[in-house]
Amino acid sequence: MPVGTVLVTGGTGYIGSFTTLALLDAGYDVVIVDSLYNSSKVALDRIELLAGRRPDFYQIDITDEKALDEVFAKHPAIDSVIHFAALKASFAPHSFSAVGESSVIPLEYYRVNVGGSIALLQSMSRNNVTNIVFSSSATVYGDATRFPNMIPIPEHCPIGPTNTYGRTKSMIEDVISDYINAQRNNLEKEGKPFQQWNGALLRYFNPCGAHPSGIMGEDPQGIPFNLLPLLGQVATGQREKLLVYGEDYPSRDGTAIRDYIHVVDLARGHLVALNYLRANQPGVKAWNLGSGRGSTVFEIIKAFSAVVGRDLKYEVVARRAGDVLDLTANPTLANTELNWKTELTMEKACEDLWRWVSNNPQGYRQEPPAE
Numbered sequence: 088m089p090v091g092t093v094l095v096t097g098g099t100g101y102i103g104s105f106t107t108l109a110l111l112d113a114g115y116d117v118v119i120v121d122s123l124y125n126s127s128k129v130a131l132d133r134i135e136l137l138a139g140r141r142p143d144f145y146q147i148d149i150t151d152e153k154a155l156d157e158v159f160a161k162h163p164a165i166d167s168v169i170h171f172a173a174l175k176a177s178f179a180p181h182s183f184s185a186v187g188e189s190s191v192i193p194l195e196y197y198r199v200n201v202g203g204s205i206a207l208l209q210s211m212s213r214n215n216v217t218n219i220v221f222s223s224s225a226t227v228y229g230d231a232t233r234f235p236n237m238i239p240i241p242e243h244c245p246i247g248p249t250n251t252y253g254r255t256k257s258m259i260e261d262v263i264s265d266y267i268n269a270q271r272n273n274l275e276k277e278g279k280p281f282q283q284w285n286g287a288l289l290r291y292f293n294p295c296g297a298h299p300s301g302i303m304g305e306d307p308q309g310i311p312f313n314l315l316p317l318l319g320q321v322a323t324g325q326r327e328k329l330l331v332y333g334e335d336y337p338s339r340d341g342t343a344i345r346d347y348i349h350v351v352d353l354a355r356g357h358l359v360a361l362n363y364l365r366a367n368q369p370g371v372k373a374w375n376l377g378s379g380r381g382s383t384v385f386e387i388i389k390a391f392s393a394v395v396g397r398d399l400k401y402e403v404v405a406r407r408a409g410d411v412l413d414l415t416a417n418p419t420l421a422n423t424e425l426n427w428k429t430e431l432t433m434e435k436a437c438e439d440l441w442r443w444v445s446n447n448p449q450g451y452r453q454e455p456p457a458e
């Protein structure tokens with residue numbers, strides 16, 4: 088008997104595929120829905136290779152309520168959802184535009200991210216599925232250095248996203264919170280027995296790294312946007328150099344600080360949050376998932392160069408619009424309430440990323456290396 092059955096939206100994507108693996112390893116059955124907008128079905132093969140089991144998969148759009156209803160009807164054992172499906176390229180490549188993609192096509196971001204989450208909640212409601220773990224982001228905090236004593240950032244730091252993508256995430260947090268609270272209030276008022284809805288709003292800091300086997304990792308369909316995948320391309324020769332966005336920040340070396348978290352730790356964070364919701368019925372709560380350790384861009388270049396074994400070319404350019412000085416988590420709440428903390432370092436993420444990109448420079452568009 089499985090521990091439970093979980094619907095994972097966006098489950099063929101980067102964090103979704105690692106979370107699916109963690110769920111399967113923990114004895115859950117998994118049903119994935121994904122449009123494959125930014126992922127490939129090969130992720131399912133890699134998950135099966137590592138877990139020895141294959142999740143069910145449906146290629147559907149998260150905004151398609153009817154298709155979601157059909158999946159719930161086909162899998163009545165689903166009791167929880169982990170919701171990753173979203174558009175997430177908050178920054179466009181430097182050569183294309185200095186503003187983020189989400190600010191160029193905001194309606195599409197609101198339609199998919201906010202509209203898709205509402206469609207999902209409506210379908211969950213019709214199908215009596217009452218636990219949701221949501222992919223939020225540290226980006227909801229915006230520039231936390233505008234407040235005194237908010238670095239490292241605790242969950243009670245006021246939110247204030249600086250781009251459309253971040254605003255979709257904070258809106259969805261509100262949609263989920265309002266819905267869960269209304270469920271309780273409405274049913275209590277009517278004196279009806281109610282099933283408690285539960286939501287985990289997981290605010291991730293900077294996910295990175297790959298599976299230690301080197302066969303599963305991030306495989307964006309277009310140009311990568313994040314620092315480590317771009318550095319990976321410099322190391323494999325697919326990119327001439329890294330552009331460092333600003334060395335005039337008031338940090339220890341002038342470059343911006345982020346809290347890089349290994350994707351395997353992050354996936355385990357979803358598993359423990361889901362277990363917590365099912366065991367404790369807490370209603371809705373937000374948790375930071377980060378390590379508590381901040382690294383500068385230069386420190387990341389140094390750590391990744393060390394695992395590659397040579398210096399990687401970079402050029403310092405102007406700051407990127409919308410970037411903030413420091414996003415480092417205070418993960419105390421997740422440490423204490425969820426009994427979760429990171430076990431893998433940023434350096435280990437660099438090692439695993441290098442294994443992944445050197446074995447699979449074209450991502451999932453080629454066969455895994457022979458055993």
Ligand code: NAD
Binds near residue numbers: 291
């Ligand atoms: P990803 O792009 O690899 O995964 C997202 C998945 O959603 C993809 O498989 C994509 O095909 C799917 N998808 C997109 N639009 C869809 C639609 N309309 N219908 C169905 N599926 C759709 O991204 P990821 O890095 O794995 O991120 C997963 C979640 O975590 C996202 O919600 C993202 O916003 C959030 N997040 C990511 C980061 C990060 O840096 N990677 C940080 C914080 C939060």
Ligand code: WQD
Binds near residue numbers: 175177178333343
């Ligand atoms: C990290 C640092 C850059 C690229 C983004 C989203 C955020 C979340 C995680 C989804 C910054 C610097 C980067 C480059 C550089 N995603 N950098 N040269 O911006 O912290 O967060 O991903 O929720 O919402 O905004 O991550 O990897 O783009 O940048 O110097 O070519 O590296 O300026 O200081 P970011 P990132």
